[in-house]
Amino acid sequence: VPLDEGHAALGSGVLVGEVDQARALFHGEESLLDAFCAAVPDTEPAEVRTLLAKFGLKADHVLRPAATLSPGERTRAGLALLQGRGVNLLVLDEPTNHLDLPAIEQLETALDAYQGTLLLVTHDRRMLDAVHVTRRLEVAEGKVTELPL
Secondary structure, eight states: OOOSSSOOOOOTTOOEEEHHHHHTTSOSSSBHHHHHHHHSTTSOHHHHHHHHHHTTOOHHHHTSBGGGSOHHHHHHHHHHHHHHTTOSEEEEESTTTTOOHHHHHHHHHHHHHOOSEEEEEOOOHHHHHHSOOSOEEEEETTEEEEEOO
16 A cells, blocks of 8 residues: 555664565475575574474474475475564465464464564454454555454
8 A cells, every 4th residue: 555645664673574585495406404594594403493393394394305395384484484584574465375274373373472563464364363463454445444453
């Protein structure tokens, strides 16, 4: 939605992350572990394994070629990567697409615990109820309306 007036800019300390960007890094023949370590080179492999495990990606996932991951596994790997990069503005557009119920529940838990700013675009009413937000906006026909919490 374009601004009616004025200007908008991100603060100098804002680090933006998008799941689609992160998920795109996990399509090659290298292992998930190697792809992840290349994306966050200052992180030890043991830390990467721990971080991936928090998102339900265990040892058998970590050593597989990244290209063999399901869309849901790639999404979880992308979320883990964003956490590993210390993203403080997370932009999610329909994040539950391609996820099974356990993965959606993991995502809801992770987002509810997320300490940064979250811009969540979803039609998933269950997710909207599960994730604590401070503002809820609806965009319809080019108009933005603030909804009650």
